[in-house]
Amino acid sequence: MAVPVLEVKGVAKTFDRVVQALRGVSIAVNENEIVGVVGENGAGKSTLMKILVGVYPPDAGEWYYKGTRTSFPKNPNEAAKKGVAIVYQEKGVIPALKVYQYLFLGHEDKYMKFPRLATTEMRRRAREITDEFHITCDVDQFMYELPLSTQKMIEIARAILGLRLEHGNDHAASVVILDEPTAPLTIEERQGLFSYILDMKKTTSFILVSHMMHEVLEFTDRVYVLRDGSLVAHYDLSRESVTEEDLFKAIVGKTSFEHAARDEGPAVPGEEVVLETRSLTKRGSYYDVSLELHKGECIGIFGPAGSGKSEIVKTIAGLMSFDSGTLMVKGEVARAGEEPHVRLTRGVGYFSGEIERQLFFNWPVKENISIVNIDKVLRRRGRIINFNAERQMAERITARLKIRTRDVNANCRSLSGGNKQKVSAGRWFERNPDILLLEDPTIGIDVGARKDIYEALKEMKSRGMSMLLVSDDPKEYSILCDRVVLIKNGRLQREVDSREFTEAMST
Amino acid sequence: MKSFSNGAKNGRARYLLGSVKKQPVVLILIVISVAFSICFPDRFLTYLNISSIVSQFVTIMLFALGPSIVAAMGSMDLTYIGIWMLGGIVLWRLTPTLGPAAILVIPVLGVVTGWLVGVIQVKAKIPSFILTLSLLVAYSGLTSLLSGGYPRIVRGYEFITAPLIPYVPTELVWTVPLIGAAVFIMRSTKVGTYLYAIGSNEEGAQLAGIDVQRYKILAFTISGLFTGLGSVIQFQHLGGSVPLALNLNTMVSPLVAIVLGGTLLTGGSGGPDRTILGALTYVVLYRGLYISFLSPEVLQLLTGLLLVVSVVIASRELRSVIVT
C-alpha cells in the first residue's frame, strides 16, 4: 500500500478550555484520491480543515507528509509549502480581477520584471492552466463575467497552482481541501463541477467537505464521518457499498433518536389553510413547489444541503424573490418582491439560527424582545413606550423561556449563545404570529436551551400558530413536525407523517 | 447580471465595441465635443478655449490622481485640497530660509498625510470619507493660521511653469508623466492588482493571503504622494497663491471626474486611467456650458447635479456586478 500523501493522527483541539472541538481524529489522504469528510454542523469538520491549512495549531497530533513526520503549518503560506491548500465555500473569488490576475494572486513575485508584472508571461501560463483543466474561458475576462461554476473551477485551479508554485515541482503531490464547493451553485451547475474535479484528480488529491451525501458517495473514494469531534466511521467506497441512509445514521447517531420521540401523536390540523404555495419556482434553487400549511400545523421540509429547502423558507420570509408560481398567505396573494416587513404584516415571522441577522447586540434584552412587540407596550393614550410594561414583558418572557441573564437590562452581547437564541425565540413567543418560519432554529446551542425553545414552540403551536421548519437536524423534525415533506434537487418528493419519519430515522 | 460570455476569443471590432459599452463616458465625451463645436463654433474651437480646457484638465487631474487610486481600493480620500493648501503655505514660510529646495516639503507632507490617514483608518476603523474630510478641514484651519489670515503668494518657483515646448503648456508636460506613473502602478504592478482585489472583495483578498491592512495604508500613502507631487505643479499652475477658504466647487470637481470616469466607489475597478476620461468629459462639459454664458451659480449647480447623476448611474452599474 502506497504511503499516503498526507496523514494526520490524533488531532485534538479545545477552545477556551471548555469546548472540545476535536478529540483525537486521524485521517489520511493518498495520491490521486478524493477523500470525503462529512458530519453535522459542529462536528469538527471546519476546525480540522483550518488546522490543516494552518489557521490555528492543534493541541495535539502528528503530521506526516509522504511518511515523514513534520510539524503542523503555522499559517496558510506554510501549509502551501507543505502541500495543503483550501478553497473556501464563499467569498474566495475576487470579481473585479481578470482570470490571469486571479490565478496568480499572491504569487506575483514569480512573474515580476521589477517594477512591472510580466503580464504576457502570466497570460500565457494562465492559458496553459485553463487548457490543462479544460476550463472554457478567456484569460482576459473578468471573473465576474464568468458563470459561478467556472469561477469555482478557477478557484480550484488557483489553489492547485499555488501549491505547485510553492513546491517548484509541477507534479508534486498536493492536497486541496474543497469546502462545500457546490453550495453556491445552481443545481444544474453542480454536475459539471464534479466532472472537472474528477479530471483534476490525476495530479492532485482532494478532501471534500460536504453536506451533500449523494455527491460524497458518488465522487469520493473514501469517506470519514465526524460526530461531536470524534471520528465515528471510515468507509472505503471501493470495497464496501454504502447507502445514503448508512452515512446519514453514522452522521446523526442512532441512539439520539430514542430521546427525541414525541410524547403526543400528530395533532389534528385545523381546516383553515394559512399558507399555500402553488408551483413556486426559483430557477436554480427550487421548482414547482406546492404546499399547504394548515392552522396549528407544523410542516417540515427535509432534504440534504443544497436541495432548495433554505431558499424556499427565505422566499416565504421575503428575503428572496421567486420567479413564478403563487404564494398565498391567509388567503391573500403575496407578490414576489415583497419585503420582510410586509410579510410580517401578513402574519409571517422568520426565526433563524443565524443570530447576527436577528438580534441587536448593543441593546438590552428587554428591547430586543419589545422591538417586535412594540404595539403591546405602548401607553393607552398616544404612541409612547411604556417602559414598565416593556420591562414586565421582558421579565415574563425571561422567566417562561428560562433565559439566564442578570436582568432584562443586560446587553444581549453578554449572553451565551443558547440564551441569545432564547431571546430571539422569546420575541416570537410574545408576538405569536400566525405563521412562524423556522430555519436552523437551534443550531449550535446546548441541549438544555434547545429543550426550552422546543417547549416554547410547542406551546405556541397549541395556541394555533402554524410552523414551517427547515433544519439540518432530523431530531428537530421528529419533535416539532406533524408531517415532513422530502425535497431533493429543488423538487418536492413525497410526504410522510411524523411517525413514519421518526421510524425511518431510527432504524 | 452581466451576460456570460463563453470564452470565445473576441475579435478586434467586438473588443472595441465592448469597451465603448463599458465606458459610455467615451461616447458622452465625443457627443458633447461635437455638439458644442457645432453650436458655438466661434467660441468653442478657439485656441483660448482649448487651452482653458487643457488648463482645467490639468488642475482636476492633479487633484484626482491620488483619490482615484484610493477609490479603486474602495475608500475615499478627500485630503487633496488640504495638502495643496497647507503645502503651499508651508512653502511660503520655508522658502526664505531653505530656498528652492523647500519645494520638497509638499510631497513629504503628502506622504505623511496619506500614511496618517491610512493608519487611522485601518486601526481605528473610521470611515475614510469622514476621516479625510475632518483632516481636510483641520488642514485648512492650519493653513489659515500659518498664513496669518491673508492669502499669500509664493514667489520663486515660476520655473515650474516656464514655457518649454511651444504651444504646449508646461504643466501638461509635467502632468503627463505623473498620470502615466499612476496608471502604471495601478495596471501593471503587483500593488495595483492587490488594491483592486481589496476594493473588489476585501475578505477574499484576506483569504488569498494579502496583508490587507498594509496595502490599505500603502494606498493612502501613495495617494498622498501623488497629491503632494501634483501640488508642486498645481500651486504654481494656479498662480502661486494659496487660498484661505475651502471652495466646495474645487473640492467636488475631482470627485465628479472620478465618478464620471467610471470608477465605482465601492472599489475594484476604474482608477487613474478612467479618471482621465472623466476629467476630460467634465471639463469639456463645463467649458461648453461656460461659454454659453450661463452664470457661475448655475454652473455650480450643474456641477452638483452632475455629481449626483453620475453617482446614481454608477450605483446602478454596481448592482449588475456579481459578488459571490
Place this chain on the structure above:
Amino acid sequence: MTVSIPEWLRKNTGIVIAVVAAIAVIGIFQAINPFFLSHQGRITLVYAMSYFLIAACGLTFVIMMGSFDFSVVSLLKLAALLCALYIDSIGLWVIPVAVLVCAGCGFINGLLFVKFKVPSFLATLGISVVVDGISLYLSRGFLHVITNRAFRSLSVTFFAGLPSVFYWAVGIWIICTFVALCTPFGRRIYAIGGNPTAAALCGINVAKHRLCVFTISGFLAGLAGVLYMAQFGGGSIEIGADMIIPLFASVVAGGTALTGGIGGPHRTVIGVILITWIQAGMSTLAIGRDIQLLTLALIAIGMSIVTTDRTMVSIIK
C-alpha cells in the same frame, strides 16, 4: 440598576469625557477671560448654541440610523436666504415655505439613498453642492436687512433673560429626545442603525423610515436656518461649508457613534454645549477661526475613534 460604577464608566466613556471636558473648558476659559461667563458672554453663547442644536438634532437622527447627511449646512443657509429674500414679498409665509423646501431636499436625499442606492454621504454631498449653487444664484451677492419685526421676534424676544430662540431650541430638543427614546418610531431608527437586516426581519419598513429621517433632517436644518436669520436679521450669512465639522463633532462628541444604533439627541446636547462653548471661548480669546476649525476637526476625529464600536464592524471602507 445593578451596575457597578467602574463598569458604567467604561460603557459610557464617551459621555463622561464630554462632560468632564465641558466643565474643564468652561473653567479654563473663565479663568483666562473673566467676561466669559458674564451676562453678555452667556447671551452670546446661547445665541451660538440654539440654532446649532436644532440642526445637530436632525443630523443626530441620521447618524443614529447609520447614515450621514452632509447637506445640513447648505440647507440651513438656503432657508436663511429664502427668508431674507422673500420676507418682504410674502411676509411670514416665508417661514413654512423655507422649511418645507428644505424638508423636500431632505426627502430627495432620502430618495437617492433608498431608491438609487447612492451612498448617503455622496448623495448629500451632491445635493449640498446643488443647494449651494441655488443659494448663490438666488442671493446674487445682495445683502438683505430684515425689517420685519414679527419675524425677528421669533428669535430675539426675551423671556426670563434669555432669547426666544433658546426656548425654541430647548423645545425642539425635548421633542427630538422624546421621539428617539420613547416612541416606536425612535426605536425603529435605532434598530435600522444597529442592524438593518434584523430590523427588516422585525417588521420595520427600512426604506420608509430612511426617507422619513432624511426629510426630518432637512426639516430641522430649515428650521434652524429660519431661526438663524431671525436671530441675525440679515447681512451676509457667515456660515462656511465647513460648519459641517463642528456639527458632526458635536454629534459624535455627545456619544452617537458613526456605526449607528446608539446615542441620540439627549447625548448630542452635551456635545453641542461642548463644541459651541469651545468655539465661543476661543473667539473671546481672539483665537482665529482657523485654529478653531483645526481643533474641532481633531476633536471630530478623536471622538469618532473613541465612540466607534470596533467589535461590531468588520469591513470599513
